[in-house]
Amino acid sequence: MTADQIFAVLTALLAGEAAPEFQPLRDGGHVAAYPVTVEPCNLPLGTLEVEGQTVICGTVSVPESYDPPSERRVPLEFAILKAQTLAPAPDPIVYLHGGPAAGTLGSIGLVSNVLFPNHRRTRDIITFDQRAAALSSTSVRCYEGIADHIVDLVKVSREDPEAPDLGDFVAPCVDEILASGADLPAYNTANNARDVQALMRTLGYPEYNIYGISYGTRLALEVMRTAPDGMRSVVIDGVAPPTQKIYDDLLGPVVDTLDALLDQCAADADCATAYPDLEGDINRTFERLAKDPIPASRGAPEITADLLFDITFSLRNNWRDLRPITPYLPRIFHELADGKTDAIDAFLAMDDAGPAGRLAATPGLGEEERTLLRAALGIAAASAELDAGVTDVITRLRSDLATDTDAVSVAEAFEIRSTEAARALSDADAKAAMLRDYALLQTTEPARAPLLSWVDTHFAGSDQSDLRQLVLAMSDTDLSRTFEIADEQATIYELLLASKLGVEIYACQEDVPWNSLEGLRARMEEVGARFPFLAAEENVADVIATFEDCAAFTQSPREGFHEPIVSDIPTLVLNGTLDIQTSWRWGGVAAETLSRAHNYIVPEAGHGSIAYQPCANDISVAFLNAPDAVPDTSCLATLTPHFILPDGSMSGGAN
Numbered sequence: 001m002t003a004d005q006i007f008a009v010l011t012a013l014l015a016g017e018a019a020p021e022f023q024p025l026r027d028g029g030h031v032a033a034y035p036v037t038v039e040p041c042n043l044p045l046g047t048l049e050v051e052g053q054t055v056i057c058g059t060v061s062v063p064e065s066y067d068p069p070s071e072r073r074v075p076l077e078f079a080i081l082k083a084q085t086l087a088p089a090p091d092p093i094v095y096l097h098g099g100p101a102a103g104t105l106g107s108i109g110l111v112s113n114v115l116f117p118n119h120r121r122t123r124d125i126i127t128f129d130q131r132a133a134a135l136s137s138t139s140v141r142c143y144e145g146i147a148d149h150i151v152d153l154v155k156v157s158r159e160d161p162e163a164p165d166l167g168d169f170v171a172p173c174v175d176e177i178l179a180s181g182a183d184l185p186a187y188n189t190a191n192n193a194r195d196v197q198a199l200m201r202t203l204g205y206p207e208y209n210i211y212g213i214s215y216g217t218r219l220a221l222e223v224m225r226t227a228p229d230g231m232r233s234v235v236i237d238g239v240a241p242p243t244q245k246i247y248d249d250l251l252g253p254v255v256d257t258l259d260a261l262l263d264q265c266a267a268d269a270d271c272a273t274a275y276p277d278l279e280g281d282i283n284r285t286f287e288r289l290a291k292d293p294i295p296a297s298r299g300a301p302e303i304t305a306d307l308l309f310d311i312t313f314s315l316r317n318n319w320r321d322l323r324p325i326t327p328y329l330p331r332i333f334h335e336l337a338d339g340k341t342d343a344i345d346a347f348l349a350m351d352d353a354g355p356a357g358r359l360a361a362t363p364g365l366g367e368e369e370r371t372l373l374r375a376a377l378g379i380a381a382a383s384a385e386l387d388a389g390v391t392d393v394i395t396r397l398r399s400d401l402a403t404d405t406d407a408v409s410v411a412e413a414f415e416i417r418s419t420e421a422a423r424a425l426s427d428a429d430a431k432a433a434m435l436r437d438y439a440l441l442q443t444t445e446p447a448r449a450p451l452l453s454w455v456d457t458h459f460a461g462s463d464q465s466d467l468r469q470l471v472l473a474m475s476d477t478d479l480s481r482t483f484e485i486a487d488e489q490a491t492i493y494e495l496l497l498a499s500k501l502g503v504e505i506y507a508c509q510e511d512v513p514w515n516s517l518e519g520l521r522a523r524m525e526e527v528g529a530r531f532p533f534l535a536a537e538e539n540v541a542d543v544i545a546t547f548e549d550c551a552a553f554t555q556s557p558r559e560g561f562h563e564p565i566v567s568d569i570p571t572l573v574l575n576g577t578l579d580i581q582t583s584w585r586w587g588g589v590a591a592e593t594l595s596r597a598h599n600y601i602v603p604e605a606g607h608g609s610i611a612y613q614p615c616a617n618d619i620s621v622a623f624l625n626a627p628d629a630v631p632d633t634s635c636l637a638t639l640t641p642h643f644i645l646p647d648g649s650m651s652g653g654a655n
Contacts, residue, residue, distance in 0.1 A: 019082070022038070022052065025038055025203065025204075026038050029204075030201065031202040033202075034060050034061060034199070035060070036059070036202055038057070039058045041056075041057035041079060042057070042135060043057070043106055043108050045108065046109050046112060049112070053082075054081070055079060055080065055082065055108075056080050057078065057079045058078060059075040059077055059078070060075070060198065060199050060203070061074070061075055061076075062076060064182070066194050070183065070186070072139075072182070073139075075136065076129065077129045077134075077135040078129075078203070079105055079127055080125075081112050081116075081126075081127075083120055083124050085121060085122055088123060088124060091207045091208050091232050092205055093124070093126070094127070094199070094200060094208055094210055094211070095111055095125060095126070095127040095211050095212075095213075095216070096213070096217075096219045096220055097130065097213070097214075097216050098214025098216050098238075099130075099215045099506075100132075100218075100503055101132050101501075101506065102133065102215075103129040103130075103133045103134025103136075104129060105128070105129050106135070110611075114319065118617055118621050119620070119621055119624065123209075128199060130195065130219070131192060132187045132498075132501075132502040134499070134502075135491075137495075139182060140184070140505065142172070142173035142497075143439070145169060145172050146173075146439060146493065146494050147436045147439040147440045148436060150493060151431075151435060153494075153496055154493060156496055157493060165545075166497055167548065167549050170501060173497065173501060174501075174553060184505060185509060188510055189242075189561070190222060193219060194226065196210070196219070197223070197229065201230070209232050209235070209624055210231060210233075210235070211234075211235045211237070212236050212237070213237050213238050213608040214238050214582060214607060215240060215506075217236035217240050217241075218240045218242055220234050221241065221565040225565045225566075225567070228567065231569050232570075232627065233570045233624060234570070235571070235572040235623065236572070236573055236587070237574040237610060237620070238576065238579055239575060239586045240586065242562045243563070243589060245515050245519060246511065246515070246582075247507065247511055247512065247543055247546070248516065248522075250523075251527045252523065252583055253584075254313060254534060256584060257577065257578055257579065258279075258312075260578075261326065261330075262278055262279055265278050265330050268652055270645055270652060274331075274646055274651075275330040275334050278330055278333065278334070279530075281330075281337045282333050282531070283532065283533065285332075286308065288339070289304055294339065299345075300341065300344075300348055301348065303344060308344075311344075311347070313580050317578055317606035319606065323347070325347065326641045326643075327641050327644050328343050328344070328347045330643050331343040331644050331645070332344045343644065410473050410478040411474065411481035411482040411485060413470055414478075415485050417463075421459050421463035421467065430458070433458065434458040437454050437457065439493075441483055442486055442487035442490050444483070451479070451482065451483075455467040455468055503546075504550065507546055507550070508549065508550035508552075508555065509555060509557075512546075512547065513557040514557065516547075517544065520543060520544070565590070565593060565594070567594055568595045568596050570597075571591070571594045571596060572598050572600075572620060573587040573598065573599040574600055574620065575599075575601050575602065576605030576607065576608075577602065577605065578605060580606075582607065598623070598630065600633055600636060602636060602639065603636065603639035605639075615636060619636075
């Protein structure tokens, strides 16, 4: 962290005043048709964030349907992360999350600190949970069904082996949502696109840029088609074009990551000579391990097909774990095909080394380079320690200020005492009934009577007496806060189902009419002809379950939705070669009809390339600063991997 950042956060904490530029939002927003309500941020904020100063949260109310605007409204939860400059660019970045319906506000630290720290130096970052997603899913929740199964959902959250499958709740949940009057077909990508425009207008940004990842790329493309007014530029990263049958082709991106590896090795003379039949090595290895795993020994774990699958695909798509896996893979496959484990053991030995140790273990470094690296790592460790110390001071100051101003409220005392009383209930059915009724408090207006009824119904003796006294002592503010607490706690479990339901609202209404179980199985057969281990049923189990769940929905295909988007808005297209969710080939498909698009493939990057490669991050910053210029992408050439050869040297003469 910089001295300016530290000074800014300390000044904001001590001042305790709201940023004046946020005042129009506190007054209801810039467009009366889409009213804004500023609310406390219902999410974990970073240490250097000060609510009301560096970040503000709230809801924007939009119509459930736009054609014509319906009376029923959808509250969209948003957050604005202010630019870290006194002279920000007027056009912010709105980040469109994936999923669909994955939400983004629950991972605001990822948005600020991993995806967009460089972009935020000059621009505000706006992000929001899209309709039917996470915190914006309240208009399509099945409160009764969730309350009835709250114990089951608790089991799901704890990964209890006796927990039911979430798919069991989909059909009754859909029935309850429809009975509530919700227009489920209105929860679609076209209305999401209109939501983006409504949000930006009422937040006061007449011109803006979009950055979409995964489903967010599909939504960004739909904004370009449906509601393009105000769009200055677009970045789509990990592209899911509407022309692609993504459910039929679930395994396509996985195959394409292998093809990228095969192409890279074939283009490297040393790798091609050392591993002339890499595709055969891959298939022979998985076949061998499936039948005969290598036992744990050698100070190393058991080598199974599942472990190798994870190393080959999942680990390379984890931005939190950036071990250099790719250089090892050709040798790993070549050796394991013959039952040898030298290369995979060397890779697995890096497992607990941490980022510094992983860097120090980079293959091919000479002793002089390792000495320089150790010195640099020592400096970095000292800097991190200083940062940690500053963070502790800020955290302590924040806590002390809160302690000085906030006493424990009656509502919080009630929560503590009711938790104690709930734990004392020994009968499982009684506890389930208590939890059910507690979850349903969120559907009731805050008042003393329903709270007393809940206490009298489920508790007795001193527990009942103590809780009644607390309820009777509550002010209106305490009552409101008590019901808010009930809502917050129930929401934890509701979001488990909402995450699945939100995905299927879009998948079943928009995509499944264009995809099919038959199409999926046909693609599996094609994939299996080249890579038999990929065509296993368990690799597509989630999609098969989605097709089954879709029987609960009425399909709502929209004419033209799967047509290519034609636009002249400046667009940057990024695709990672390691991406197993959206193929690195798909970006080129989307770019074909975008007349001002730049399409780049990013080596050694997974789903959402800017989380993996600073090069991709820098390219996107440069593009957003000057969308009409051709970005300098020379750094991409440095990302192509070199490979470890059988003698331990690196291909291409690399150090």
